[in-house]
Amino acid sequence: MHIAMIGAGYVGLVSATCFADFGHDVVCVDKDPNRLNTLRGGKIPIYEPGLEELVKSNAEAGRLHFSDDVGSATGRADIVFLAVGTPSRHGDGYADLTFVYEAAREIAPHLSDFTVVVTKSTVPVGTGDEVERIIRDVNPAAQCAVVSNPEFLREGSAIEDFKKPDRIIIGTDDQRAQSIMEEVYGPLCANEAPILFTGRRTAELTKYASNAFLAMKITFINEMADLCERVGADVLSVARGMGMDARIGDRFLQAGPGYGGSCFPKDSTALTNMAQDSDSPLRLVETTVAINDQRRRAMARKVIRACGGRVRGRRIGILGLTFKPDTDDMREAPSIPIIRTLLDAGAIIRAYDPAAVAGANNTLREIEICPDPYAAAEGAAALAVITDWDEFSSLDLDRLRRQMDPASTVLVDLRNMFDPARITGAGFVYEAVGRGDLIGTGATVKHAAE
Structure with missing residues (x-):
């Protein structure tokens, strides 16, 4: 044809x-x-x-x-x-x-x-x-x-x-x-x-409904992650237990810094506007949009708390800038509001991403883009993992820690990529998302066998 x-x-x-x-x-x-x-x-x-x-x-x-x-x-x-x-x-x-x-x-x-x-x-x-x-x-x-x-x-x-x-x-x-x-x-x-x-109109709505539902699923597990931190539960196990139910499934139940990209944010907002105009408001989707907007700033505050509540004049290393791995797309990436909140708090940002150099240079002109993760860690009081690129799972942790400020070797894992025992064993103070089973700031692991 x-x-x-x-x-x-x-x-x-x-x-x-x-x-x-x-x-x-x-x-x-x-x-x-x-x-x-x-x-x-x-x-x-x-x-x-x-x-x-x-x-x-x-x-x-x-x-x-x-x-x-x-x-x-x-x-x-x-x-x-x-x-x-x-x-x-x-x-x-x-x-x-x-x-x-x-x-x-x-x-x-x-x-x-x-x-x-x-x-x-x-x-x-x-x-x-x-x-x-x-x-x-x-x-x-x-x-x-x-x-x-x-x-x-x-x-x-x-x-x-x-x-x-x-x-x-x-x-x-x-x-x-x-x-x-x-x-x-x-x-x-x-x-x-x-x-x-x-019908044609049904097909048009199906696309929006699908994206909005997935956005709600991500937002739900992020709220559960916050609750896990308060009550001493583990969001990874909660998500695993939920996902074993065939009616729910395990996809899009990974807690993190919120959804981004070219689809979920704009489609969810467009859907809520369409629903309002049709006098049939979608309150769940409206709330999802609001919670996700707040999520990014909350993750920045998590990094600041992990640094003792103060980042002014201190270096923060960022690992991952794109809204997800295996793309160079920076549209609505959680990294952008997280970094801007850290900059507003006085932090000095050095960042690395395998694919987003051009996009980051255009979007985040106030930060330094580094050629590799170890350069991003140089002199840093904390590292924050924002995008879960596969290459981060094989980092040389000893080398990474040596690059950092020896007085503060904090790793804030906003994607729960790492095994807590491995990270703390390498000398880091570890902060994850929704891991209420980690004691205090994460320096000690209650269930190290996980």
């Missing part, structure tokens, strides 16, 4: 590449000349494991192309995906649909034979209706069906998520469109991937 993917950002690039790998002919359209030149040169502008190799192999095979010509790509396409950004609108948190509607206007004149137009972007309920209206206004003769097909890709494992999905949601009542969507996802259908056909 001939596919046009409008937008070569994260969702568009991953989707276009995977469709090409299925054997389809795909043109990925973008207006950014620098991005296009990068892609044509065999490089990718984002950090995503395995994607660069897949882009290169499909481009070399002639199945994946990059262009700024919307008309040419759309005119020959059987299916056009709209995969443009829907950021939070400044000031009110609503989803900004400017790029979606602009893309609809741009493709409309070039639609001739029956074409399926798919909103891949995360959009509020009713957006598909407006996209269809725009297309009809611009090109009354257009033969098309507008379909909702939300993405469920996790940064860091997007290719696997696309090729081995938990589910594929397709919102359409048009039988021709349904047949084309089944064909475009043919390899996944052959592997019996679960496909759910719904």
